[in-house]
Amino acid sequence: MKKALLIGWRSGAAQAVQAVGYAPTCIITPADKAAALRAGFADGLVTASDPADVEQVLAALKRHNIDMADFAAVGTNLERCMVAASTVGALVGARSIPVHTAVLLRDKIAQKAAVGAAGLPVAACRVIDTLDELPTDPDGYPVVVKPLAGEGTRETHYLQGAPDACRLVEARPGNAGHGPWAVEEFIEGAELQVDGVVRDGQLCALAVSRYLQNLIAIKTGGPVGGVLLNPEDHLRLYEQATDLTTAALTALGHTDGVFHLEAFDQGHRLVFSECAGRVSGGLVREMLVRKLGLDLTAEWARALVGTKPEIPVEPQDDLSYGFANLAASPGEIILMPTTADVLRRDLVVEAAVELGPGHTAPDQTTASNLRAGRFIASAESEKTVEAAVHDTLAWFTSHTAVK
Structure with missing residues (x-):
């Protein structure tokens, strides 16, 4: 073997x-x-x-x-x-994966430079070595500050003005403020996830999801989750996503594997945010298995060893799917619903509660992969499934207590 x-x-x-x-x-x-x-x-x-x-x-x-x-x-x-x-x-x-492509898939500044050089819309960005170099001019804001090779929104900060920058500098004095850091123009628009498979430079599969709220909102307690968008209901969006993804992957040299790309929807165009060469986090993979019969982890492995992709031709069903991370305030958990409790919620089809009484809930505002659990819901329409996701999140929070 x-x-x-x-x-x-x-x-x-x-x-x-x-x-x-x-x-x-x-x-x-x-x-x-x-x-x-x-x-x-x-x-x-x-x-x-x-x-x-x-x-x-x-x-x-x-x-x-x-x-x-x-x-x-x-x-x-x-x-x-x-x-x-x-x-x-x-x-x-x-x-x-070629080394130069791996570097571009990791370093956000180098990545944006390559994508921008290909003529794609992308946020203006620059590098600073320490947080003391953040702009003092009000015209320099709003910006997003993040590590050059960050993940999971960890150490990502939305700064609306110089006062926010001062607070960030004060919170990370001395070496804690050392980077280098990426400083990016703040981009308006709903944040999308584009996940799929590329082989021999050709897109084999592509699916678009929309976050419940732009991911930066976790810093103020916003939810981590999304709704899978059906192509027949979003023809414009899928056409734009296909064009943007094809050009971005070409610019990055990512010709064989899976991808997780994020972009901002401004209606007349999509603005490139960033792209990774691995399977998405959250429960996007699981939603795609249910909806399309497409297993991105299996396709990642096939691309790794060079065997042929196995892309399903037709969807498994006509349902809409959404997912979210279950949240708890930081502290020792004294009350929390179980996995079985979540599965009894209307329209929930998959769930896992990972914490419980006696465990300590982390501060979920610091990274998008921190959670008490997560779940998938399905319904006849995107509107209905999104409402079910929000309802389940509210119910879980109201039945959770920490000290």
Whole structure:
């Protein structure tokens, strides 16, 4: 059996590689080992404190006497490990995403420069080394400040003016304010997710979702979730998304794999936000499995090893789907609905509550992947499913207590 090296642990990735006939070796953190063992991967696990660090990956393989020449493919389904996987793949001559493409898929400034150079609408942006370099001129706002290679909206800040900038500088004195940071023009418009598959430079599948609220709203307690948009109801949007995605992927050199692209809908055009070369977070993947029979994790694995894509031709049903993260205020949980409780809600078809009494709820305003749980709802229309998602979020909050 051929072998594939996977950098970092993400649920379902190793299983998907195994399903296409490759034996996976996984470079994971010690914290991820328990999850890997529960998934049945007692063999082929190699630990490193930081799988995103090429030096640590190479040293871990050497410690375990693993011959890198044995790997036919090297990849990752984790955002932060993209450059490490492509670099190791290039070193051993294995199938992998090209290094220059991996860098563009990670660094937001380099990415926007490449996309803008291709003539696509994109936010103006620049780099600052420290937060002290934020503009003092009122005309320089509003802006969004974020890490160059951030993920999950962590350390992303919306600054409406110089007072906001001063507060951010005060909250991160000294080295805490060091970046480099990306400073981006604030773009108006509803925030969209565009997810799909590209092979040999051609789009094989594309689906558009709209966030319940633009993701930056989590900083003020906004929900994390979205509604999958049906193509027949959004012809203009799907045409614009297809054109933007095709041109952006070409500019980034991402010709084989899956993608998660975000854009702002301004009606007459879509403005590019950013693009990743991995499966989306949230429950977009699960919604696409239900709606289209399209498994992006399986397609990621097929692209990784070079086997043919398997894209369904027709939707599975005529329903609309939406998802959201279940929220709780930070603190020790004393009351919270269970998974079974959420599943009893009208129109909810999938749910998982991950916390409960005795656990500590994190501050969900700091990152979009922090949650108490999550769920999917389905209905006959987008309007109905969106209302059901909001209703379930409100119900969950009203039946949750922390101290």
